[in-house]
Amino acid sequence: xxxxTRNFCRIGAAVLAMVxxxxxxxxxxxxxxxxxxxxxxxxxxxxxxxxxxxxxTRYRSDAQWALVVACHxxxxxxxxxxxxxxxxxxxxxxxxxxxxxxxxxxRGDILLSPDExxxxxxxxEQAILDIVxxxxxxxxxxxxxxxxxxxxxxxxxxxxxxxxxxxxxxxLSVRQGNFDPAYVEPCVPFLDRFQPVQIMYGDAxxxxxxxxxxxxxxxxxxxxxxxLERPGTHRREPVxxxxxxxxxxxxxxxxxxxxxxxxxxxxxxxxxxxxxxEPQRILWDFGDGTPHVSETRPTHRYAQPGTYTxxxxxWPESGDPHVRQVQLIVPRPRLGAPATVTNEAGPG
Numbered sequence: 319x320x321x322x323t324r325n326f327c328r329i330g331a332a333v334l335a336m337v338x339x340x341x342x343x344x345x346x347x348x349x350x351x352x353x354x355x356x357x358x359x360x361x362x363x364x365x366x367x368x369x370x371x372x373x374x375t376r377y378r379s380d381a382q383w384a385l386v387v388a389c390h391x392x393x394x395x396x397x398x399x400x401x402x403x404x405x406x407x408x409x410x411x412x413x414x415x416x417x418x419x420x421x422x423x424x425r426g427d428i429l430l431s432p433d434e435x436x437x438x439x440x441x442x443e444q445a446i447l448d449i450v451x452x453x454x455x456x457x458x459x460x461x462x463x464x465x466x467x468x469x470x471x472x473x474x475x476x477x478x479x480x481x482x483x484x485x486x487x488x489x490l491s492v493r494q495g496n497f498d499p500a501y502v503e504p505c506v507p508f509l510d511r512f513q514p515v516q517i518m519y520g521d522a523x524x525x526x527x528x529x530x531x532x533x534x535x536x537x538x539x540x541x542x543x544x545x546l547e548r549p550g551t552h553r554r555e556p557v558x559x560x561x562x563x564x565x566x567x568x569x570x571x572x573x574x575x576x577x578x579x580x581x582x583x584x585x586x587x588x589x590x591x592x593x594x595x596e597p598q599r600i601l602w603d604f605g606d607g608t609p610h611v612s613e614t615r616p617t618h619r620y621a622q623p624g625t626y627t628x629x630x631x632x633w634p635e636s637g638d639p640h641v642r643q644v645q646l647i648v649p650r651p652r653l654g655a656p657a658t659v660t661n662e663a664g665p666g
Contacts, residue, residue, distance in 0.1 A: 493559060514562075
């Protein structure tokens with residue numbers, strides 16, 4: 319297989335970066351923060367993936383907690399164990415649950431074909447989602463405060479899994495991440511321009527060009543990432559990621575529309591808001607010319623099949639409303655036998 323100049327340069331930069339990682343003074347895991355909380359090592363049974371979970375000492379089941387999922391980079395320079403060591407003291411200090419999964423699609427020293435890399439990323443995606451579900455089932459996790467972050471080649475997992483699941487991950491943060499646009503093309507149909515994404519890189523990092531490319535890719539697809547340039551090379555310090563997640567909670571509300579199918583009638587749908595604040599008022603436009611409704615969780619029956627844009631405006635305690643929309647094909651595609659569609663309005 320012949321390599322393009324672009325790919326040859328990527329391989330050379332990746333190899334050189336790995337060499338420098340071994341000797342770079344800023345790369346070893348340095349964690350002086352105490353971590354006396356509970357450490358749990360589990361194995362996700364569906365995909366047979368190990369993961370480590372940290373529960374801070376202040377955890378109480380009568381409160382809801384933020385969950386940070388940290389993705390490791392290229393083994394052996396970065397592993398599940400090294401990421402866990404790096405993050406657990408910060409989880410104790412700041413008070414959040416931490417989970418670090420074992421991944422198979424985070425190698426920055428080998429440039430795989432897009433098909434093979436995407437296959438591995440999809441396997442990681444399913445494992446991460448299953449692990450998050452397992453943690454949420456056993457521990458008190460705030461559904462609007464689940465965050466995904468990764469270092470170096472862990473950026474592959476963060477962008478692929480995070481961008482494809484904006485209903486699960488409130489915000490994403492990549493630090494000194496590897497990037498290839500071919501590896502994120504399957505994310506395009508799922509992009510949510512309101513999902514906060516942070517890209518951090520060092521001004522002397524050999525992966526800086528890939529970080530800049532990821533920023534341009536996101537902007538080219540209608541998103542506006544938060545960019546943080548810091549002095550130095552391939553540094554591991556995770557504090558800026560936590561500060562970004564805290565800023566998201568304070569200043570960037572999570573507002574999403576959940577669409578629920580009716581099992582008996584395909585033309586009837588229920589709409590449910592997912593909001594990170596207590597809404598003072600909600601207004602729905604179902605996109606078919608019917609009057610707006612102000613119910614919190616309305617059910618609507620469409621008279622005709624077609625494509626509709628549903629809009630929701632939700633008002634916080636103060637300030638302007640937040641508006642979100644979703645485009646629907648009615649009746650919605652579904653697995654199994656289709657539900658009966660009736661047309662009470664008669665022939666068109």
